[in-house]
Amino acid sequence: MSPRVSHLDNEQCRQCTSFADYMKENKKRLVEEQDRRKGQGVCDAEGAVGSRRPDCPLDKDELGQKSWGLLHTIAAKYPKKPNDSDKQDIKTFFNVFAKLYPCSxxxxxxxxxxxxxxIRTNNQDELSQWLCEIHNRVNLKIGKPAFDCSKVHERWRDGWKDGSCD
Known part of the structure; x- marks a missing residue:
């Protein structure tokens, strides 16, 4: 199965492609839709006819950024001394997340x-570092720079030491 095809419906999947790729692959249909919208005077939130609205379904890049934010925030709030139930819950969560994530x-x-x-579940620090390492492997696969995992708590839990998040 092509990575750009939804495993649910075999239709083009917005969550499986960047907006730019989606536009290239669907240009004719999208141009026709823009022409139809212009004829109806449909505008985006800023009033620009035919441009991409801010309340459209997420594309792959937006979904990824927001998902990483959620995952890192969950890891940042994980207990410093988790009990067995906490450990099992976080393992279950990541396994289910990896099954249900919209980009196949x-x-x-x-x-x-x-x-x-x-997954490393012994404490919050360990989980946050594990997730940072996972995220960095994905970043390297897609040509993005690695994040300095020594700064994971500043980025996702405490805020930057310079006070810019206060």
């Missing part, structure tokens, strides 16, 4: 990464 290609990659690098 991304979900498959996460499932493989979970097998090769099992």
């Amino acid at each position: 290609h991304c979900a498959e990659g996460l499932r493989e990464d979970l097998k090769e690098h099992p």
Whole structure:
């Protein structure tokens, strides 16, 4: 199955492609839709006819950014001294997340990464570092720079030491 095809409906999946790729692959249909919208005077929130509205479904890049934000925030709030139930819950969460993630290609990659690098659940620091390492492996695969995992608590839990988040 192509990574750009939804595993649910075999239709083009917005969550499986960037907006730019989506536009390239669907240009004719989108131009026709823009022409139709112009004829009806449909505008985005700023009043520009035919431009992409801010309340459109998430594309792959937006979904990824927001998902990473959620995952890192969950890790940042994980207990410093988790009990057995906390440990099982977080393992279950990541396994279910990796099954249900809307981008099938991304979900498959996460499932493989979970097998090769099992989740570390002994405490909040360990979980946050593990997730940072997972995120960095994804960043490197897609050509983005790695994040300095020594700064994971500043980024996702405490705020930057310079006070800019206060």
